[in-house]
Ligand SMILES: CC(C)[C@H](C(=O)O)[C@@H](O)C(=O)O
């Protein structure tokens with residue numbers, strides 16, 4: 061039975077288009093000659109589009125994207141400090157808007173230290189964990205405001221909003237993942253300071269834990285979690301945490317595991333009501349854009365997550381194995397974005 | 411002219427008393443035979459005191475502490491999960507209450523990679539930076555609440571409160587420090603998501619920067635800052651950031667620089683209206699309490715910061731030099747808390 065998935069491609073800004081091009085080549089290679097096909101629609105969105113048209117993400121854009129089965133995004137965001145972008149917040153208006161509108165409540169960010177990868181850590185055991193970052197609540201809701209802005213009496217507030225509904229669904233997802241992995245879940249929060257939101261997270265974890273007696277549960281304050289990520293990353297299996305802590309911890313996880321150039325992510329709507337979106341954790345890096353300097357591996361590993369999500373586990377494994385082989389073969393000599401993509405494609409095709 | 415400073419000692423819980431004992435020995439050694447004297451008052455506060463009396467910090471405690479010139483604190487907090495502590499939040503009710511009541515708006519946390527110290531980082535240049543963490547605002551204000559707590563409809567909010575007044579004074583302090591150091595200041599925030607508070611911080615930094623034209627100003631999102639702390643910590647001179655980001659970044663800074671056992675801090679009220687408070691960044695570590703396993707170096711380096719704050723720069727240098735010598739002489743064989751303190755005292759006395 062042939063299956064066709066509708067794929068929305070959002071290459072975005074900076075290095076986004078370069079890394080997405082390689083990711084698409086890999087997707088094509090791993091489905092070539094099979095009964096699985098991806099019908100691709102290209103969406104030109106990001107800082108570039110905003111500068112041309114004044115639009116960040118229209119209702120029509122959103123409706124069109126929503127109609128797809130799955131989304132692959134490169135990176136969005138213009139040159140920092142570009143005065144022409146002053147009126148627009150591409151991150152909030154595009155990336156976060158997609159995550160919120162498409163109810164991507166599981167922001168999945170795996171970390172593996174691959175054999176052969178140069179990690180800045182002097183020593184580490186086998187590192188393979190996944191951060192389940194809540195994606196639709198917390199300090200990211202945009203529920204802030206200020207009075208007397210621009211005066212010496214300005215007060216600017218930001219409200220972190222956390223609901224039992226929102227916390228429970230992501231915690232349950234994290235427990236299910238832990239149960240299917242090494243059966244260890246670590247809640248990361250700051251319960252001693254953020255007593256209301258932290259109390260909610262802690263209570264929900266305690267409750268859901270009773271449904272997963274096989275999973276060992278641990279808790280770390282976010283500050284302590286950064287220490288263990290550096291000194292003992294092998295201790296982690298599944299980390300579940302809020303939107304902001306997850307943002308911080310996953311960049312750190314990228315850094316300790318061979319760089320943000322390898323860090324993939326999925327913005328997942330597990331209910332299937334909306335399409336899930338896969339993207340490298342890295343940003344648009346306008347300083348190296350168009351120079352074929354970006355590592356497309358994070359985008360390619362995001363394709364593996366996308367394949368997993370669609371139930372195409374065998375294809376996901378082939379992508380990952382090709383990436384692992386490519387990383388193991390690295391000898392430090394520079395390669396272009398395209399050369400890395402081609403090498404991975406060649407392994408898959410072989 | 412003989413000078414006597416009134417020092418409030420709050421050894422606290424867990425390893426607090428052990429490390430404070432060594433810090434006091436060092437303080438005594440470095441002032442012995444000089445015209446500087448410390449008159450010490452011992453305050454028995456923390457989880458232990460709460461379990462005995464039901465009090466965390468009374469108005470009388472606070473008034474008595476406020477009457478001192480300076481405070482040295484060990485660590486506070488009981489055994490995590492101790493059911494008898496359920497009704498009390500020692501961190502909020504004692505540590506944060508002191509920081510807020512005594513208007514410790516500059517939370518100063520220096521990081522140095524000392525020669526000879528085993529750092530988990532594979533490679534690094536000369537690392538010597540200081541984090542100026544705001545201490546009286548942000549997500550730490552305790553301005554949160556919940557409705558329908560404990561039900562599936564619970565909503566728990568936390569409000570980060572940021573004022574131009576509060577941000578400007580800490581930013582100005584950070585610029586002054588940068589001006590007296592390597593003349594580089596990095597603002598760390600998350601302006602692309604927390605647009606109101608981030609916008610305030612960014613505007614204040616831009617404004618105060620005009621008063622310090624000699625200081626180069628940089629900005630990093632908090633997630634990116636964690637990456638650079640791991641991959642290129644030598645790039646930092648002064649980091650200025652909010653209360654929560656500062657909490658996270660300074661534990662990470664401790665981890666990359668040889669461990670939280672070396673990380674000192676000062677909670678400073680630069681106006682001198684209230685006594686400043688010096689404390690190791692580490693916690694009470696109840697699991698190793700009373701076993702002479704804790705490294706008192708962070709507490710001893712906190713004494714150096716205390717001496718700096720009181721204008722006793724020569725004495726601060728002697729403490730630091732003795733610590734540097736002790737670290738350089740380490741050969742990995744285990745020493746007791748007391749042995750480390752004694753070794754540093756011996757160097758100072760020599
Ligand atoms: C660009 C930014 C809004 C985004 C976030 O903070 O979530 C990014 O840092 C990420 O982690 O995907």
Ligand SMILES: CC(C)[C@H](C(=O)O)[C@@H](O)C(=O)O
Nearest residue numbers: 252253283501502505657691
């Ligand atoms: C104990 C806790 C409240 C405290 C904080 O979050 O500030 C600690 O982590 C610190 O960094 O001094």
